[in-house]
Amino acid sequence: MHTDRTWTTTPVTAELLRGALDLERTARGVLPHRLPARARAQCTDPQLAMAESQPSGVRLVFRTRATAVELDTLPTKRVYTGAPPRPDGVYDLLVDGRLHGQGSVSGGATLTIDLTSGTAEKREGTPGTVCFGGLPARMKNVEIWLPHDETTELTALRTDAPVTPVQDDRVRKVWLHHGSSISHGSEAASPTGTWPALAASLGGVELINMGFGGGALLDAFTSRAMRDVPADLISVKIGINLVNSDAMRLRAFTPAVHGFLDTVREGHPDAPLLVISPVHCPLHEDTPGPTAPDFTSLSAGRLRFRATGDPAERAYGKLTLGVIREELARIVAERADGDPHLHHLDGRELYGEADHLEMPLQDGLHPDAATHRLMGERFTKLAFAAGGPFGEGGS
Template sequence: MIITPLTPDFLRGVRQTEATPRGLRPHRLPEWVRSRFPDPQLMMMETQPSGVRVVFSTDARAVELVIHPTRVAYRGADRPRGRIDLVVDGEMIASDTLTGGDFFETDLQTGFTDFHAGDPHTARFSGLREGEKQIELWLPHNESVELTEIRSDAPVGPVASAGRVWVHHGSSISHGSNASTPIGIWPAIAARRGGVDLQNLGFGGSALVDPFLARVIRDAPADLISVKLGINVVNLDSMRLRAFVPAVHGFLDTIRDGHPNTPLVLISPIFCGIHEDTPGPGAVDPATLDTGTVRFVATGRSEDQKYGRLTLRVIRDALASLAARRTDDSNLHYLDGTRLYGAADAVVHPLPDALHPDTATHRLIGERFAEYAFTETGPFAAR
C-alpha cells in the first residue's frame, strides 16, 4: 500500500488545521476565536468535523484512512459511534463505524468525567471500481478526529473545489445531532442535492448570535450563506427579546460587511414542542437518566414571556418582523423553520429526545431546504 500523509489541501469544509503528534486535526473555527473564547462546549463542537471531507482523485481500488478519534460519552445514555462515509463520484458507496479512540465519560448526575485512552482507527474500503475517480471520505460529525494518513493501492492526489461554497451556521440540529451518518445530516443532504461545497458552522449548543461567528462568516469565502438562529438562545435562556432583536441585526450587518450582495437565508427554529410556548432553560429530564435514552424538558414558565423571556413562537415572530424591516437588502430571505419541520411533522416524525431530529427527519429537513433554496426560483438558484 502507498502511504500518503494528510495535508490541508486534501480537506474541504475546514477553517484551519492543527498539526498534532498524531497527525492533523481539522478545526471549523479559526485560532483567534479559539484563543479569545475557549468555551468548553464550543471547543468540543468545533473540533467535531461536521461536513468536513477528505477529497482526492485516484485509480485505487482499495483505500484506507487512518485516524485517532476522540468522543464524549454519557453514563447511562446510548450514543452511537461516529462513522466515515465513502462517496465515489458523488455516489454513496459505504459507511465505516469507528472503533477505538479516546473518550471522556461524563456522569450526568454527578458531573464527574473520566478519561479513557484508546487505539487509532483504520477505515478500510475495497472493491472500488477501476479507473480514475473522485473519492470523498466524510468525517464523523459527532466525534473529534486527528488524521494520520491515507493508504491506497495507487497514488492519490488532492482535488480543488470547483463548486459554489455554501456557508451555513446553526445549532446542534445543523451540527447533525441524532443523525446516524455524516452525509445524513440535513445540511449535507441539502448541499449534495444542490451540488454545492458545504462549510458547516453548525455547533451543538452554541448558536447564540455570537459576534465572533458573524465575523467568521464575514471573512469566509462564500457564494451562499444561511444562518439558523433561535433554539439555543431559548434553551440556554441567554437573552431577552430586547437584546435578541438588535443582536441579530448586528449579526447580519457584520456578515454584510464582507458579503454585501451574497444570497443570505435567515432561518427561524423548526418545531420543538417543549419550547414552543415555554421558555428555557432546557434540561435533561432526570427521570430518563440511566434509561439509555435521555429526553429534554423546558424548565421556564410560559407566563414569563411578559418579561421578555423567549419561546420559539416569539422568536419566529421577531425574526420575520426583523427580516421584513431590512428593506434595503434584496438578497436577504426569511425562511420560517416550521416549513422544514412543523407541528404536523412532529406527529409522524417525533423528536426522539424532544429536541433533536432522527436520521429520517434530518433527510426530510434537508430535502425540504433543498427544494426551497436550490430550485430555479429559490434564493440559492444558479444564476
C-alpha cells in the same frame, strides 16, 4: 492494515480537506476545526470546543486510481454516565459523488460526561483504522466524509495508488451554513445524512457546515469567522440554542441579530443570505428555557430533555421559539428594504407541527435520520429551486 498490497502514504494537508476552517497540527497528525484559532481563543466553553472539533461536513477529497483506501484516525468517543453506549461514528466514502462504502473506527479516546454533575473526564486512547475496498480501478474523485459527531484526529492516509488533490475550479458554488445541533447533525445516521449535507448534495453545491451543537448563540467570533470565509451562498439558523441556554432576553436578542448579520455582510455584501427561524419543537414553542436533561428518563436508559422556564416569563422578555420566529420575520422584513439579497424562511416549513405528529423528536429536541432526510429534501425545494433564494433567478 493489509500487507498484500503496495501502499502509498499521503500526508493529510489542507489541500485534501474541505469543510474545515482550520487544521491543527498534533503529535500524531492533524485535527480539523470548524472555527479558526482566533475564535477558539475567545471562548473556552467546553461544549463549543467539543462541537466545533466534531467534523460535521468535513471531508477528504482527492483523485486516484486506487481500489483500496485506509485512513488511520484517533476518534474521541462520548460516554454519558447512566445512558446507553453511543454508536461509533460513521465514515462515508463516496466515489464520484455516490456512496460506495461506510465504516467506523473503534476504540480511541473517551470523553465521559456526567450530566448530573456537569463534569467531563477525558481518557487518552490509541488510533484505529477504517478500511475501504472494491473501489473501481479508474481515475475518480474520492471523498471520505468524517464522522459528524465524533472528534477525529487524522494520523495517516494510505492508498494502493497515488492520490492528487482535486483542483478547485469554482464550478460548484460554496454554501456556508450556521446553526445549532440540528444543523450539526445530531441523530443523523451518517455524515452525508445530515440535513445540510443532503441539501448540499441535492443542490449541487460545496458545503461548509458551521452548525455547532449548543453553540448557535449569535457569538461575534462566529459571525467574524463567517465574514472571512469565501462563500457564494449563506444561511443562518437562529433560535433554539438561545432558548436552551436562556442566554439573553428579547432586548438583547434583536440588536444581536442585527449585529451578527451586519458582520456577515461586511465580508459578503451581495451574497444571498437566508435567515432561518426554528423548526417546530413542542418543548419550547411557548415555554422559555433553560433546557435541562430529564434525569428520570436517564435513569431508565434514555436521554430526554425538558423545559424548566415559566411561560409567564415571556412578559419579561424571556425567549421562546414563537417569540424568536416573530422577531426574526420582523427583522428580515425591516432590513430587506436595503438588502435585496436577504431572505427569510420559517423553520416550520422544514419541520412543522404536523410532521411532529408523524415523526416526533425522540429526545424532545433532535430529529431522527428520516427527519433529517425530510428536512434536507424540503430545504432543497425551497432554497435551491428556480426563484428560491439560492436558485437561478432567486437573488
